[in-house]
Amino acid sequence: MAAKSYEMDMCSGPLPGKILRFAFPLMLSSVLQLLFNAADVIVVGRFAGSTSLAAVGSTGALINLLTNVFLGLSIGSNVLVARFYGARQDKNIHETVHTSMMISLIGGAILVLLGCTLTRPLLVLMGTPADVLDKSVIYMRILFIGCPVMMLYNFGAAILRAVGDTKRPLYYLSFAGVLNVLLNLFFVIVLKLDVAGVALATVLSQCVSMALILHCLMHEEGSLRFQPTKMRLYKDKLLAILKIGLPAGLQGAIFSISNVLIQSTVNSFGSTVMAGNTAAANIEGFVYVSMNSMYQAAISFTGQNMGAQKYGRVNKILLTCQGYVVLFGLSLGMLAYIFGSTLLGFYTTDPEVVQYGLLRMSIICPTYFICGMMDTMVGSLRGMGYSIMPMIVSLTGACALRIVWIFTIFKFISPTLTTLYISYPVTWAVTALTHFIVFLVVRRNYPKKDVESAAA
Numbered sequence: 001m002a003a004k005s006y007e008m009d010m011c012s013g014p015l016p017g018k019i020l021r022f023a024f025p026l027m028l029s030s031v032l033q034l035l036f037n038a039a040d041v042i043v044v045g046r047f048a049g050s051t052s053l054a055a056v057g058s059t060g061a062l063i064n065l066l067t068n069v070f071l072g073l074s075i076g077s078n079v080l081v082a083r084f085y086g087a088r089q090d091k092n093i094h095e096t097v098h099t100s101m102m103i104s105l106i107g108g109a110i111l112v113l114l115g116c117t118l119t120r121p122l123l124v125l126m127g128t129p130a131d132v133l134d135k136s137v138i139y140m141r142i143l144f145i146g147c148p149v150m151m152l153y154n155f156g157a158a159i160l161r162a163v164g165d166t167k168r169p170l171y172y173l174s175f176a177g178v179l180n181v182l183l184n185l186f187f188v189i190v191l192k193l194d195v196a197g198v199a200l201a202t203v204l205s206q207c208v209s210m211a212l213i214l215h216c217l218m219h220e221e222g223s224l225r226f227q228p229t230k231m232r233l234y235k236d237k238l239l240a241i242l243k244i245g246l247p248a249g250l251q252g253a254i255f256s257i258s259n260v261l262i263q264s265t266v267n268s269f270g271s272t273v274m275a276g277n278t279a280a281a282n283i284e285g286f287v288y289v290s291m292n293s294m295y296q297a298a299i300s301f302t303g304q305n306m307g308a309q310k311y312g313r314v315n316k317i318l319l320t321c322q323g324y325v326v327l328f329g330l331s332l333g334m335l336a337y338i339f340g341s342t343l344l345g346f347y348t349t350d351p352e353v354v355q356y357g358l359l360r361m362s363i364i365c366p367t368y369f370i371c372g373m374m375d376t377m378v379g380s381l382r383g384m385g386y387s388i389m390p391m392i393v394s395l396t397g398a399c400a401l402r403i404v405w406i407f408t409i410f411k412f413i414s415p416t417l418t419t420l421y422i423s424y425p426v427t428w429a430v431t432a433l434t435h436f437i438v439f440l441v442v443r444r445n446y447p448k449k450d451v452e453s454a455a456a
Contacts, residue, residue: 006160006163006164006165006167006168007163007164007165008021008022008163008164008165009164010022010082010086010164010300010301010304010305011086011304011305011308011310011313012310015301015313015316015317015320016320018301019294019297019301019317019320019321019324020324022164022166022297022300022301023166023293023294023296023297023324024166024293025166025167025169025170026161026166026169026170026293026296026297027289027290027293028170029157029166029169029170029173030289030290030292030293031286031289031290032170032173032174032176032177033173033177033289034282034285034286034289035177035180035181039180039181039184039198039201040056040184040198040199040201040202041053041056041057041278041279041282041347042346042347043184043185043188043189043198044056044188044194044195044198045275045279045347045348046347046348046349047188047189048188048194048195050271050272050275050348050350050353051131051132051135051271052135052194052195053275053278053279053347053348054129054132054271054274054275054278055132055135055136055139055195056135056136056139056195056198056278057274057275057277057278057279057281057282059123059136059139059140059143060263060278060281062119062122062123062126062140062256062260062263063115063140063143063144064252064253064255064256064259065253065256065257065259065260066111066114066115066118066144067111067147067150068249068252068253068255068256069246069249069250069252069253070107070108070110070111070151070249071151071154071249071252072245072246072247072248072249072250072251072252072253073103073107073155073241073242073245073246073248073249074100074104074154074155074157074158074245075158075244075245075248075249075299075382075387076240076241076242076243076244076245076246076248076387077096077099077100077103077155077158077159077162077241077245078158078159078161078162078296078299078300078303079162079244079245079299079303079382079383079385080092080096080162080237080240080241080244080303081093081096081097081100081158081159081162081163082162082163082299082300082303082304082307082383083303083304083306083307083385084096084307085162085163085304085307086303086304086305086306086307086308086310087307087308089307090222090223091223092237093223093224094223094225095234095237096234096237096241097159097217097223097224097225097226098226098227098230098231098232098234099232099233099234099237099238099241100155100158100159100241101152101155101156101226101228101231102231102232102233103155103233103238103241104148104151104152104154104155104156105148105151105152105231107147107151108147108148108149108150108151108152109148111144111147111148111151112144112145112147112148114144115140115141115143115144115145115147116141116144116145119136119137119140119141119144120133120137123136123137123140125264126260126263126264126267127264127267127268128267129267129270129271129274131271132271132274135194135195136195138195138196138199139195139196139198139199140199142196142199142200142203143199143202143203145203146202146203146206146207149203149206149207149210150206150210152210152213152214153206153209153210153213156210156213156214156216156217156226157169157213159217159224160213160216160217161296161300162300162303162304163224164300164304168213168216169213171212172208172209172212172213172216173209175208175209175212176205176206176208176209176212177205179204179205179208180201180202180204180205183197183200183201183204183205184197184198184201186201187200187201214226243387244382244385244387245387246387247387247388247390247391248382248387248390248391250391251378251390251391251394251395254391254394254395254398254399255394255398255399257399258398258399258402258403258427261402261403261406262402262406262420262423263277265406265410265420266417266420269417272350272352272353272356273356273417275348275350275353275356276344276348276352276353276354276355276356276357276358276359276360277356277357277360278347279344279347279348279353279354279357280340280344280356280357280358280360280361280364281360282347283336283340283343283344283357283361284333284336284360284361284364284365284368286332286336287328287329287332287333287336287365287368288368288371288372290328290329290332291325291328291329291368291369291371291372291375291376292372292375294321294322294324294325294328294372294375294376294379295321295325295372295375295376295378295379296379297317297321297379298317298318298321298376298379298380298383299379299380299382299383300383301313301317301321301383302314302317302318302379302380302382302383302384303383305317306383306384306385309450309451310450310451311446311447311448311449311450311451312448312449312450313450314380314384314443314446315443317380317383318376318377318380318439321376321379321380322373322376325369325372325373325375325376326369326372326373328369328372329368329369329370329371329372329373330369333364333365333366333367333368333369334365334366336361336365337361337362337365337366340357340358340361340362340365341354341358344357344358356417359417359418359421360417360421363418363421363422363424363425364421364424364425367424367425367428370425370428370429370432371424371428373432374428374431374432374435377390377432377435377436377438377439378390378394378435380439381435381438381439381442384442384446386438386442389438389442390435390438393431393434393435393438394431396434397427397430397431397434398427398428398431401426401427401430401431402423402424402427405423405426405427406420406423409423410423
């Protein structure tokens with residue numbers, strides 16, 4: 001019964017406090033997960049040089065491109081478990097848990113194959129400079145070998161989030177995060193393994209967090225309990241997960257395609273600009289994951305309330321999450337920019353790299369809250385079971401518009417870094433507004449008030 005204390009009834013009581021209690025551990029968990037990569041970047045930047053820093057940083061968009069489709073499926077698992085939990089349907093929860101974990105293993109195996117095969121050709125296609133290419137290949141291939149571990153952790157964490165448990169993943173990542181930093185220092189400074197060392201440290205720490213979350217699920221009571229011998233693909237659950245998760249994953253990949261294009265354009269300015277862009281993007285990432293906790297809250301809270309047919313709470317959930325995301329995005333974004341020089345100094349001692357990092361942060365940080373608002377709209381729609389339309393909107397707004405910007409305004413009018421970075425807030429604003437219109441249309445399909453008899 002102890003595990004019950006980690007779960008949360010999202011279908012009753014005041015929303016602001018519950019959403020914050022759900023989101024805060026998730027926010028800290030995401031920060032720790034981001035520290036895995038930040039530790040990589042800081043250690044190589046300080047102890048292996050700017051070329052290694054550029055090698056690690058230039059791979060992020062490409063790694064996300066290949067992994068986001070499969071990680072998106074975990075969102076389908078989250079929504080499905082939340083809905084069945086809200087409706088108190090234990091058999092469906094059990095089948096969803098075991099289908100989800102089977103998907104994670106299959107997806108992880110596919111990612112190993114794709115990552116190890118496509119890494120070098122894709123990096124060459126992105127125009128990665130020759131002095132960076134070999135190190136980037138080594139770093140990426142080691143990370144992709146660890147993909148089954150990463151997938152198992154993310155699906156396990158998605159299942160726990162669906163029932164309101166964001167505390168235990170925080171505990172597990174805290175331990176793994178400390179281990180990651182220690183291994184980074186040992187592999188790079190003592191063993192001189194350069195980018196291979198930071199990649200190995202990341203994979204080994206992920207193994208620890210994965211083992212802890214599997215142990216947690218295997219010792220759960222009731223329908224959430226994971227039993228490896230019972231893993232199988234239940235057809236109806238698989239199709240439901242794919243219906244919600246596949247468009248979500250494709251949307252993530254779509255964002256990554258445009259980011260790969262932007263990274264390729266950044267690469268054309270040389271390794272110094274690449275290093276500054278990498279360091280700035282890492283700092284911005286801490287702002288992003290803080291806002292992203294509200295996206296995750298919108299998914300889980302909306303999913304549970306849809307399952308319990310508490311339709312009257314759906315709008316309130318969205319408004320509460322949007323209020324928090326603007327607060328976090330504006331305050332943290334401005335703080336990151338104000339202290340930008342100091343923060344960038346943790347990543348590099350090269351003043352030219354710092355200046356290029358500050359250029360990016362001057363545009364992204366003050367406007368980042370718009371990205372958070374966009375994502376929170378998507379979280380609410382996915383919690384309601386709609387995933388294809390947000391994908392289409394993102395395909396048009398975030399990907400197509402950004403590509404058009406690069407090949408028109410950037411290429412022919414003003415081929416500068418400033419013009420390139422401005423494409424971010426412009427496409428966020430257009431996409432967020434469109435998602436809001438979609439939400440208003442979708443919301444009409446459901447009653448404005450709760451269906452009280454459904455909770456019985």
